[in-house]
Amino acid sequence: MRVETQVTSVSWIPSEAVTGMMKTGFEVGLGHYDEPPPDILTDVEGMRVGGKFRFANQMRAWAEFDESGKVVSHGVDGGCLMGISKVHVGPFGATFTNVKLPEIRADRELGDGWIRLTQTAGGRTSVPLPRKINRAPFVRLQSPLVWTTLSITLYADGLAEGKLVGASPFPRHWVYDADGTLDSKAGTTDFATWMSQDMDTPWGASDSPVIVTAAETALERELSSKIMRGGRKPRIRRLEAGEVLILQGEPDDRLFLLLDGVVAIDVDGKAITELGPGAVIGERAVLEGGRRTSTVTAVTPIRVAEADAASIDRLALEDLATGHRSESVQ
Structure with missing residues (x-):
């Protein structure tokens, strides 16, 4: 054969x-x-x-x-x-x-x-x-x-x-x-x-x-282009390994595009998954009452682009959340 x-x-x-x-x-x-x-x-x-x-x-x-x-x-x-x-x-x-x-x-x-x-x-x-x-x-x-x-x-x-x-x-x-x-x-x-x-x-x-x-989803690649080139220039942040980007339970309505590095996602202290470059993070808090539903921690040094959720179409965020929901992300 x-x-x-x-x-x-x-x-x-x-x-x-x-x-x-x-x-x-x-x-x-x-x-x-x-x-x-x-x-x-x-x-x-x-x-x-x-x-x-x-x-x-x-x-x-x-x-x-x-x-x-x-x-x-x-x-x-x-x-x-x-x-x-x-x-x-x-x-x-x-x-x-x-x-x-x-x-x-x-x-x-x-x-x-x-x-x-x-x-x-x-x-x-x-x-x-x-x-x-x-x-x-x-x-x-x-x-x-x-x-x-x-x-x-x-x-x-x-x-x-x-x-x-x-x-x-x-x-x-x-x-x-x-x-x-x-x-x-x-x-x-x-x-x-x-x-x-x-x-x-x-x-x-x-x-x-x-x-x-x-690799991230095609929708995330589309959203990443809108975040980086769609209007107001996003704020670029750098975090070291071990630093927390998002803390479960906190009020927050920002979106993050992971430009480089790897982050770990956990819910109620339970490890869920890891995400790499291109992932869009944070949409569920925007859609579900403004509080974070998971904790996101840098596994390696990371760079993220911080964007205003209002600049992204809500239907696109709902589609993104549907794809993330099985992983309990944000």
């Missing part, structure tokens, strides 16, 4: 993700943010040529199993698609082709009726980027590396699953399943750690672990 599937990661720089002095560089045109990728991938090469992402990691894998479930042959293909970097200073602009590194494919893992294959892909921008490092000469002009590590597990019964198992701490990484549908996301971005990168990469010492969260 032949089993095959594919998984794709798309990596991009969202607004508000860059911090420190480099943020000024982005604002004057020495760098650029990206629009969020689509919910469904249809033309990855077209996106690359159009500068719609920083890089993509495409992985396709197959395996042949005999009647006993033993793997008799297998293969992997795909690899890295590096995007482009755009620089604009006043009326002048330039486009640079980024540098791709060789793909890394780890040794296969075999189990009873399954095989797991892994692929790392990435590279760096070709634009010089001055940054501090932890050893002499303590300054490097090269940009840090970006990468994702994907795994595909194929089973003798025909099932297959793809996962994001490692990634650079920056930029944002989205993962699409075999049908090209957005499936999951890296939960955090850490620009400061990424900028200080020296040799802690898959091409040097080691990979970096990644927190993966489920």
Whole structure:
């Protein structure tokens, strides 16, 4: 029996993700943010040529199993698609082709009726980027590396699953399943750690672990666009791990869009779920009397956009609450 599937990661720089002095560089045109990728991938090469992402990691894998479930042959293909970097200073602009590194494919893992294959892909921008490092000469002009590590597990019964198992701490990484549908996301971005990168990469010492969260709903993606671009600019807040964003029972009518990081939801002290970037939080208090129905705590450092609920259509909030109700969120 032949089993095959594919998984794709798309990596991009969202607004508000860059911090420190480099943020000024982005604002004057020495760098650029990206629009969020689509919910469904249809033309990855077209996106690359159009500068719609920083890089993509495409992985396709197959395996042949005999009647006993033993793997008799297998293969992997795909690899890295590096995007482009755009620089604009006043009326002048330039486009640079980024540098791709060789793909890394780890040794296969075999189990009873399954095989797991892994692929790392990435590279760096070709634009010089001055940054501090932890050893002499303590300054490097090269940009840090970006990468994702994907795994595909194929089973003798025909099932297959793809996962994001490692990634650079920056930029944002989205993962699409075999049908090209957005499936999951890296939960955090850490620009400061990424900028200080020296040799802690898959091409040097080691990979970096990644927190993966489920993708938010299409409605939440629509609402997030309205919150960030629909009118009055939202207030951006940062909380450290362990800080409480929402406390059950408190009066409050604000909405929050989780821009980065992971939050935990609990009701009456009972853990309910965790949410990642793109989640819209707080609608039930707006709809149900103005008191919070759950506690929301930062699991990692987070960034949230705080919005006025009055700026969002009530019917949309009711639809969102219906989807959240099964999880008892807010």
